[in-house]
Amino acid sequence: NAGVTQTPKFQVLKTGQSMTLQCAQDMNHNSMYWYRQDPGMGLRLIYYSASEGTTDKGEVPNGYNVSRLNKREFSLRLESAAPSQTSVYFCASFISGANVLTFGAGSRLTVL
Amino acid sequence: RKEVEQDPGPFNVPEGATVAFNCTYSNSASQSFFWYRQDCRKEPKLLMSVYSSGNEDGRFTAQLNRASQYISLLIRDSKLSDSATYLCVVRGSNYKLTFGKGTLLTVNP
Numbered sequence: 001n002a003g004v005t006q007t008p009k010f011q012v013l014k015t016g017q018s019m020t021l022q023c024a025q026d027m028n029h030n031s032m033y034w035y036r037q038d039p040g041m042g043l044r045l046i047y048y049s050a051s052e053g054t055t056d057k058g059e060v061p062n063g064y065n066v067s068r069l070n071k072r073e074f075s076l077r078l079e080s081a082a083p084s085q086t087s088v089y090f091c092a093s094f095i096s097g098a099n100v101l102t103f104g105a106g107s108r109l110t111v112l
Numbered sequence: 113r114k115e116v117e118q119d120p121g122p123f124n125v126p127e128g129a130t131v132a133f134n135c136t137y138s139n140s141a142s143q144s145f146f147w148y149r150q151d152c153r154k155e156p157k158l159l160m161s162v163y164s165s166g167n168e169d170g171r172f173t174a175q176l177n178r179a180s181q182y183i184s185l186l187i188r189d190s191k192l193s194d195s196a197t198y199l200c201v202v203r204g205s206n207y208k209l210t211f212g213k214g215t216l217l218t219v220n221p
Contacts, residue, residue: 042213103155
């Protein structure tokens, strides 16, 4: 099915471990996004990529890195996980013509 | 000032009530505006885009006031199935998409 696929769905890490969240979309969207969602905080933008080859910081980029590997894929890396990064992470893609932001199902990350 | 601010709620209303949500944004160059709905522990889904002239989709009406930099969502004749968190979203000129914190709506029988 067309859409945004993110993996893994669940992950438990120990403090200091690293991991990469993967995201891929097959809708030929130009822009891709990573958000985190914490209780009472809404969705906060971590990084986004307006188009292939570009990335920009959002509201809460510290502790994260991203790679726009190609038009389809946008990964989020935690180099040294901290308990404050325990959250639900959503990847999304957007195309201005249709003006629709489509989300993946989310990745629940726990850092102990 | 936060880029997007939204009524914190929560809103508890009886079935059949009319409820309104508001959202303000700080960047006057913002280009597109949306309302999203999020059910518990699920990904947000598009409810409706917001157009300058205002737009309606069934029981839902969205409005944009560029001069005052706010958008609104009106839900008429609330149903139990409308219970969810409603999120406003603002797109900047550089494709940055910023969400409000969301407003939790509970519609009671």
